[in-house]
Amino acid sequence: NLATEIPGVYLLQFPNDISTVIRLNRKKWKPQQVSSPVKNPYVLKFVWFTCTTVRSLGKRQIKNLIKACRRKGTNKVPLVETQLTCMYNQIKEESDATSFSLYPPDVLLYYDYSLVPRSSCRSYFQELADADFSIFSPALTYRRSALFDNARNCLGITSTSLTEDNVSVLGNMCCILDGSYIQNSHPSILEQLKNCPDLTVGQSTAVITLLTNGNTPYGYVNYPSTWTEQTLKDLGMIKFELINVFSLQDTKRNFLKYFLNVFGGVSREQRKQLKKEIRQSIKSDSDQTAECTVGIITQVTISDPTFPFDYNINQFNNCLSVSTVKDNLDGITEKVDEVEYLRIVLQKLQDVYNTIIPEDQVQLLSATSRVATVQDIISWTISKIDTLAALMDSSNGGWDPSLVSKQSTCVIISKYLAVGGNKLGSAELNVIGGPNLCSLDTLLMRYNVSFSCREVDFLDISSCTTEKKEEFFRISFEAFSLTTSSVSVFQLIQPYIGKISSQSNLCPFPTGGASADYIRSLVVSDVNMDLATFTSLDEKVVLVSVMFMS
Numbered sequence: 001n002l003a004t005e006i007p008g009v010y011l012l013q014f015p016n017d018i019s020t021v022i023r024l025n026r027k028k029w030k031p032q033q034v035s036s037p038v039k040n041p042y043v044l045k046f047v048w049f050t051c052t053t054v055r056s057l058g059k060r061q062i063k064n065l066i067k068a069c070r071r072k073g074t075n076k077v078p079l080v081e082t083q084l085t086c087m088y089n090q091i092k093e094e095s096d097a098t099s100f101s102l103y104p105p106d107v108l109l110y111y112d113y114s115l116v117p118r119s120s121c122r123s124y125f126q127e128l129a130d131a132d133f134s135i136f137s138p139a140l141t142y143r144r145s146a147l148f149d150n151a152r153n154c155l156g157i158t159s160t161s162l163t164e165d166n167v168s169v170l171g172n173m174c175c176i177l178d179g180s181y182i183q184n185s186h187p188s189i190l191e192q193l194k195n196c197p198d199l200t201v202g203q204s205t206a207v208i209t210l211l212t213n214g215n216t217p218y219g220y221v222n223y224p225s226t227w228t229e230q231t232l233k234d235l236g237m238i239k240f241e242l243i244n245v246f247s248l249q250d251t252k253r254n255f256l257k258y259f260l261n262v263f264g265g266v267s268r269e270q271r272k273q274l275k276k277e278i279r280q281s282i283k284s285d286s287d288q289t290a291e292c293t294v295g296i297i298t299q300v301t302i303s304d305p306t307f308p309f310d311y312n313i314n315q316f317n318n319c320l321s322v323s324t325v326k327d328n329l330d331g332i333t334e335k336v337d338e339v340e341y342l343r344i345v346l347q348k349l350q351d352v353y354n355t356i357i358p359e360d361q362v363q364l365l366s367a368t369s370r371v372a373t374v375q376d377i378i379s380w381t382i383s384k385i386d387t388l389a390a391l392m393d394s395s396n397g398g399w400d401p402s403l404v405s406k407q408s409t410c411v412i413i414s415k416y417l418a419v420g421g422n423k424l425g426s427a428e429l430n431v432i433g434g435p436n437l438c439s440l441d442t443l444l445m446r447y448n449v450s451f452s453c454r455e456v457d458f459l460d461i462s463s464c465t466t467e468k469k470e471e472f473f474r475i476s477f478e479a480f481s482l483t484t485s486s487v488s489v490f491q492l493i494q495p496y497i498g499k500i501s502s503q504s505n506l507c508p509f510p511t512g513g514a515s516a517d518y519i520r521s522l523v524v525s526d527v528n529m530d531l532a533t534f535t536s537l538d539e540k541v542v543l544v545s546v547m548f549m550s
Contacts, residue, residue: 003027007426007455009480009492030457049079051086051528052491062090070104072130077104081137082530085110100124105131109143113150121154122169129171134197137532144176160184167192175199179206187216194235257306268367268397272337275309292319299324302331313340322348326361333366342371355379363387367396374407382415383422389431409439417448424448426455434459434495442471454479458495461513466538469513472496477518486525497533516541 011024049069054062066087069077079087088110091097098120100108108128116124133144151157151173155166162185167174174182174189175196182189183206193199193207211218218234294315301307302324308316325332325348332345346368349357357365359381365372369391382388391412399408413432416422429437429449437445438461445468453459453476461472473496480492490497497514519541522529534542 001028004030009454049083049087051082051089051530052487054090055528059090063094066091066104066107067102070102072105079104079106079135081135081140082532084135086530098124100127105129106135109133109135109147113146118154121150125151125154125169125173126171129169129173131172133172133176139535148173148176162186162189164188172196177203179203179209182206183209183213185210190216190218190235268337268395272397276338289314290318294319296321297324299328299331302328302335307335308341313344316341317344320344320348322352325349326352329361329364333364333368337367339371342368346371346376350376359383359387363390365390366393370397370399372408374411377408377411377415380415382412383419385416385427385431388412388416388428392432392436394433394435407439409436410441413440414444417444426453429453429456429459434461435463437461437472438464438468440468442468445471446475449475461496462536464513466513469496470515471513473513473515473518486521487527490522490525490527490529494533497537514538514541 049065054065057065069079069087071077084104084107087104087107091103091107092112092115096102098115098117100120100123105127108124109131111124128147133147136143151170155169157166160180162170162181164186167186167189170177171192172195174192179200179202182193182203187210190207190210193203199207210216292315294311295301297308297311297316297320311319325345329345329349336342336345346365349361349368353361355376356379362369362380362382363384363386382391392409413424413436416428417424422428424432437449437459440448449472453472459472461469464472473493476493476496477489480489497518514537519537
């Protein structure tokens with residue numbers, strides 16, 4: 001299980017013989033770790049696919065690799081857009097390119113639809129039904145509407161009322177439909193919507209309309225008073241969109257408890273939003289009282305999965321003592337998510353220690369750290385990497401923008417570096433992460449980040465300023481330039497050339513940090529640069545490189 005911790009640069013040192021490759025491929029790896037081409041055809045299905053890693057393989061081997069990525073359900077191979085477009089370009093001229101069942105459904109998203117025979121369009125959309133329609137980058141989101149237009153033409157859909165057969169063929173494409181289709185379609189569309197990563201406000205409203213007006217499996221007589229906990233289970237993830245409906249029921253607390261138990265893996269942000277919306281629907285006579293009327297908060301109270309559900313902000317403040325915060329900080333910060341509640345926790349903790357919070361308590365702040373001001377942070381002790389890791393943990397949510405988040409992270413990192421012997425080594429860089437690293441002053445980055453970046457995970461620096469991107473590119477290039485292969489160097493420093501994070505896709509074309517000299521050197525290096533990296537290069541660098549080559 002420790003294989004995922006091996007820096008990618010060290011994987012380049014392994015020999016490419018069959019016995020070594022087979023042993024390596026028995027391990028679980030992160031996509032970024034597979035940096036060098038694997039030439040052995042017997043282990044193709046284990047290779048992480050990129051246009052660069054497969055460029056030395058034959059057409060048949062590449063096609064077999066693409067076919068091996070066709071898995072569904074929990075075994076589905078996670079692929080990103082650059083891989084999918086590369087796969088399509090590799091197979092589009094093959095004789096069996098229209099044998100849609102041979103290839104991963106996500107690859108079909110990028111097919112040139114004009115090449116899909118009219119007689120085969122239904123089978124095309126049947127296979128496309130399992131694709132992830134949220135995978136499109138902002139630059140290619142237009143393909144969603146184009147795909148649905150083509151599906152309507154193929155299936156003969158002429159109204160917003162989709163039949164059961166239409167819904168079945170469309171599958172996951174139902175996730176991109178607007179509310180008018182959802183509320184007027186066959187109730188089976190609800191089953192398809194369970195697969196959607198998220199629903200818009202309009203889609204959510206349409207779901208409720210369909211539930212109340214349509215003859216769905218969930219019942220519609222006396223809706224929703226006849227619904228039970230089993231109904232909640234059956235609705236699956238659609239319940240995210242029905243928070244206000246459930247919050248009106250006497251059993252809302254049990255629903256919340258069930259939700260937290262079954263869907264404990266949801267993000268902290270989703271959990272916070274759920275609690276906030278349910279609480280807003282509850283009218284309480286204890287909003288203004290200065291006394292604790294709900295019940296003193298104890299360790300037992302905190303251990304309840306739904307804590308602090310029963311306490312509005314006023315009662316939470318009245319019923320939570322400073323001693324309880326001191327003795328149960330870990331349990332409290334694990335459960336409390338809403339900003340107003342977190343501020344109360346931090347204030348009471350500061351009251352205990354007279355603003356100087358001990359380092360062992362700082363490590364337990366979790367999301368509470370996100371409501372701290374810069375002045376609060378200055379008073380903390382941050383000398384250990386465990387403390388740094390706890391404060392940089394992205395699962396605790398983002399920093400409060402009103403508190404100047406970049407200053408907060410910069411102060412935290414600076415306080416850690418101010419301790420004798422501390423530095424920004426590979427371990428520190430990994431726990432800090434790219435977005436937080438962007439808060440550092442350029443000079444501080446220059447003198448504290450050097451060859452240690454050879455051993456870090458790929459850092460997402462897309463939110464950095466152009467100056468900082470250029471600095472990090474320079475640092476990473478110097479760190480990896482000892483590697484003999486220019487292709488290997490390119491793969492290892494690709495995130496700092498200008499490529500955006502494949503997970504967020506928040507901005508399609510951020511400015512990259514690569515220099516014009518380096519880009520010109522790639523022309524003779526046989527490097528296969530993907531479109532996402534190219535479009536994220538600094539425009540001036542591209543223009544200078546083109547002028548030089550012409």
